[in-house]
Amino acid sequence: MSALFSITAPDDKLKDFLWAFIQGVELAGKFGKLLNPQLALRGWHTTGMIGTLAAAAAVGVYKKVTVKQMCSLLSLAATQTSGLEIQAGSDGKPFNAGMAARDAVSAYVLVENGFKANEDPFSNTRGWFKTIAGIDFSAQEMCKLWLHPAEISQPGLWFKQHPFCSAAMSGYDAAKILYQRGIRTKDCQTVNVHFPSGGDHALRYRLPMTGKEGKFSIEYIIWQVFRSGDVSDELFECPKVSKNFVKWQPCVSHKNDLETSDSAARPTKLTVKLKSGNFESVQVSFPEGSPKCPLSRKKLLEQLHLQVMVSGPEWINFCSKFTNPKWMVSELKQQLGK
Amino acid sequence: MSALFSITAPDDKLKDFLWAFIQGVELAGKFGKLLNPQLALRGWHTTGMIGTLAAAAAVGVYKKVTVKQMCSLLSLAATQTSGLEIQAGSDGKPFNAGMAARDAVSAYVLVENGFKANEDPFSNTRGWFKTIAGIDFSAQEMCKLWLHPAEISQPGLWFKQHPFCSAAMSGYDAAKILYQRGIRTKDCQTVNVHFPSGGDHALRYRLPMTGKEGKFSIEYIIWQVFRSGDVSDELFECPKVSKNFVKWQPCVSHKNDLETSDSAARPTKLTVKLKSGNFESVQVSFPEGSPKCPLSRKKLLEQLHLQVMVSGPEWINFCSKFTNPKWMVSELKQQLGK
Numbered sequence: 001m002s003a004l005f006s007i008t009a010p011d012d013k014l015k016d017f018l019w020a021f022i023q024g025v026e027l028a029g030k031f032g033k034l035l036n037p038q039l040a041l042r043g044w045h046t047t048g049m050i051g052t053l054a055a056a057a058a059v060g061v062y063k064k065v066t067v068k069q070m071c072s073l074l075s076l077a078a079t080q081t082s083g084l085e086i087q088a089g090s091d092g093k094p095f096n097a098g099m100a101a102r103d104a105v106s107a108y109v110l111v112e113n114g115f116k117a118n119e120d121p122f123s124n125t126r127g128w129f130k131t132i133a134g135i136d137f138s139a140q141e142m143c144k145l146w147l148h149p150a151e152i153s154q155p156g157l158w159f160k161q162h163p164f165c166s167a168a169m170s171g172y173d174a175a176k177i178l179y180q181r182g183i184r185t186k187d188c189q190t191v192n193v194h195f196p197s198g199g200d201h202a203l204r205y206r207l208p209m210t211g212k213e214g215k216f217s218i219e220y221i222i223w224q225v226f227r228s229g230d231v232s233d234e235l236f237e238c239p240k241v242s243k244n245f246v247k248w249q250p251c252v253s254h255k256n257d258l259e260t261s262d263s264a265a266r267p268t269k270l271t272v273k274l275k276s277g278n279f280e281s282v283q284v285s286f287p288e289g290s291p292k293c294p295l296s297r298k299k300l301l302e303q304l305h306l307q308v309m310v311s312g313p314e315w316i317n318f319c320s321k322f323t324n325p326k327w328m329v330s331e332l333k334q335q336l337g338k
Numbered sequence: 339m340s341a342l343f344s345i346t347a348p349d350d351k352l353k354d355f356l357w358a359f360i361q362g363v364e365l366a367g368k369f370g371k372l373l374n375p376q377l378a379l380r381g382w383h384t385t386g387m388i389g390t391l392a393a394a395a396a397v398g399v400y401k402k403v404t405v406k407q408m409c410s411l412l413s414l415a416a417t418q419t420s421g422l423e424i425q426a427g428s429d430g431k432p433f434n435a436g437m438a439a440r441d442a443v444s445a446y447v448l449v450e451n452g453f454k455a456n457e458d459p460f461s462n463t464r465g466w467f468k469t470i471a472g473i474d475f476s477a478q479e480m481c482k483l484w485l486h487p488a489e490i491s492q493p494g495l496w497f498k499q500h501p502f503c504s505a506a507m508s509g510y511d512a513a514k515i516l517y518q519r520g521i522r523t524k525d526c527q528t529v530n531v532h533f534p535s536g537g538d539h540a541l542r543y544r545l546p547m548t549g550k551e552g553k554f555s556i557e558y559i560i561w562q563v564f565r566s567g568d569v570s571d572e573l574f575e576c577p578k579v580s581k582n583f584v585k586w587q588p589c590v591s592h593k594n595d596l597e598t599s600d601s602a603a604r605p606t607k608l609t610v611k612l613k614s615g616n617f618e619s620v621q622v623s624f625p626e627g628s629p630k631c632p633l634s635r636k637k638l639l640e641q642l643h644l645q646v647m648v649s650g651p652e653w654i655n656f657c658s659k660f661t662n663p664k665w666m667v668s669e670l671k672q673q674l675g676k
Binding site for chain 2: 042043044045048075076078079080081082083084085086087089090091092095096099110115116117118120121123125126127128130131134
């Protein structure tokens with residue numbers, strides 16, 4: 001979306017912007033199905049890899065480039081895809097995402113200026129899929145499935161309520177349920193967090209030292225919830241985690257013993273052994289914000305309002321623009337820039 | 339080198355510039371030994387991949403960053419390494435190289451401004467080597483070999499005399515020898531070009547359509563030499579190859595039947611069957627410009643003069659600066675910018 005905003009011309013319509021976004025999501029979803037989870041398990045950051053191509057495709061659709069230009073655009077994007085998953089927890093992770101947008105925009109600017117690149121970037125002779133993952137790609141198969149159904153409606157988008165890794169969303173919901181049942185940090189003897197095999201690979205910080213690392217730590221998230229009922233977004237930005245957390249953290253263990261047959265499910269189960277000797281256990285498979293348990297329209301708008309950061313009357317004005325596809329993107333940008 | 343020039347401050351010394359360059363070459367050579375030829379055979383463009391890290395290392399040494407900063411700098415470079423080999427023959431190939439410099443400079447600018455990234459980018463738990471090539475990396479082993487011997491002196495650098503792929507250099511020399519023996523395009527019935535296994539993977543255009551593609555075509559290079567005794571650099575920039583070449587090209591075949599036990603050798607053998615029924619054959623293993631057959635100092639200076647593009651008196655002035663390590667890099671830059 002930042003790539004699309006950055007190349008918006010004064011007369012670009014919101015309708016075209018949203019259509020381009022849908023096409024970018026389509027590419028990301030379809031390519032992701034082909035490549036993940038192997039790509040991520042190998043160490044690549046999917047956003048930096050697939051995101052570059054998704055952003056480039058969206059940009060090409062938005063700016064209505066020719067088919068020949070689209071080939072060069074995707075090719076120049078493909079040759080720039082990069083991003084390591086180890087950056088999770090450092091400034092490098094948002095950088096990977098920003099760099100995907102930067103590289104898509106660079107590719108577009110070059111193609112607009114007559115740059116030509118290899119026009120078959122997904123060829124099975126050392127093309128992108130072959131090089132990054134060793135797999136074959138069939139454009140024909142992809143075309144058959146393109147927008148049938150559209151990825152943006154099925155499975156649909158995930159929405160985060162807090163700035164932590166989406167792999168922790170089910171565990172977060174489970175922790176909130178346990179808090180409702182009265183469980184507090186001081187009551188815990190052990191906390192077992194159960195995932196399917198590989199389900200916690202992105203949650204790589206067992207004992208995070210900074211708030212940023214804590215975004216990728218189920219321990220840090222559960223601790224916050226058991227302490228006060230919810231997470232505080234500021235705690236993911238603090239330079240050093242609390243000593244109380246460091247003291248509490250050893251009671252948590254991961255287990256990779258959950259089975260799941262539903263590919264849309266992201267199950268996490270918490271089993272707490274209380275100091276009293278009792279056990280409490282909750283499993284969540286479709287967390288709030290996931291396509292199967294979407295946020296309410298009200299909550300979505302609240303999230304958007306938080307992001308947009310405008311006052312009451314301007315917010316109403318913004319909403320009316322955002323839901324009127326005849327509006328110009330440049331007008332929205334102006335509003336956002338205030 | 340372009341990365342180093344781009345971040346040169348007014349008081350940076352040529353001596354520091356050259357020392358940084360040596361360290362960058364060191365990283366490129368040492369990492370290349372660990373990763374190639376597999377990395378290139380898989381489809382990656384080594385310059386875009388390893389070059390980004392080499393440029394970042396050179397920049398860090400040049401700007402005397404702290405050890406902690408160097409870790410973040412290499413980490414931000416590692417997370418940006420990319421580049422597909424299929425771009426050979428299109429604008430995408432020089433772009434991969436330019437992008438390596440761009441990404442190294444971006445990483446440096448961010449680190450200078452306090453950006454922090456994962457400080458163990460070469461970790462064997464999904465670090466760079468593991469992710470891109472599935473191999474382990476030992477920093478300790480690397481340290482033992484660092485500058486012992488220095489890659490810049492052993493094996494040393496390759497210098498190109500013409501802007502075609504270095505994989506064609508032995509075949510080019512062999513063709514010139516055959517031309518000296520009187521062989522011309524019109525005399526050839528068949529031309530067999532023999533390589534070791536994989537030795538021609540970069541020479542991917544059997545029948546190039548443009549001069550740029552011709553940079554990666556042993557056929558196009560041999561044809562030029564058999565036609566007029568040498569290649570013309572302009573012919574690698576023309577939008578369409580000559581019809582005469584297209585007519586002649588079918589007489590050339592590749593064979594991957596050479597064996598080599600010397601890792602420094604890049605053997606290519608040409609066997610020409612003449613229309614007269616006679617055979618002529620030449621093998622070159624260490625082409626002119628390779629470390630084992632270096633260009634003379636005179637030729638090197640001629641090449642530099644061609645690149646620098648200054649007139650006689652300025653050239654002498656330039657040479658005296660370039661060989662005086664006390665000079666400022668900024669003065670050289672000024673000279674080059676004229």
